[in-house]
Amino acid sequence: QQQVKQSPQSLIVQKGGISIINCAYENTAFDYFPWYQQFPGKGPALLIAIRPDVSEKKEGRFTISFNKSAKQFSLHIMDSQPGDSATYFCAASYGGATNKLIFGTGTLLAVQP
């Protein structure tokens, strides 16, 4: 029940296309859903995050869509660029430091020029 399932494992998108990564969870107590972007040799960087009281959040080319009833959330990258090529992790948590931030397994995105 603490798992976050992420798909696909890898994704190839042409420059200018839309990249979509999906995550699903079971624990309805989760109340914070961040996405992290990680480049090789670097730490994960917080990209965008959403709370379950909204269905969508947009920051620039990045959008989180959240479906509370289906217990699913997704990251959409519009106008994908080669510089977006990285590993993306979704995550979920509730409460504070005494509860874990649960990570998905990651998606390796390659944007081809």
Place this chain on the structure above:
Amino acid sequence: DTEVTQTPKHLVMGMTNKKSLKCEQHMGHRAMYWYKQKAKKPPELMFVYSYEKLSINESVPSRFSPECPNSSLLNLHLHALQPEDSALYLCASSQGDRHYGYTFGSGTRLTVV
């Protein structure tokens, strides 16, 4: 300051060495974390300090010893490591009572020889 700073960036150590990793944040976050990340995997939680007290130890071997001297600093002392301990070690911080703004450092790439 919105960063988590980790030093050193790279570390090579022998199996009989003692070394320390350092992490610092000045965002007023009251929770700090150590993670271990292997290639192509999500970060694995090792330790959590909440309000300068160890609140989670994920059954980490005693050759890893965390220390939180104050609310801005977190150390990880290493002793008698094994080659399989080679990984990217990440520090993170968040608001103590919620996971909002969970921020990672760039990590220390550790190689045990």
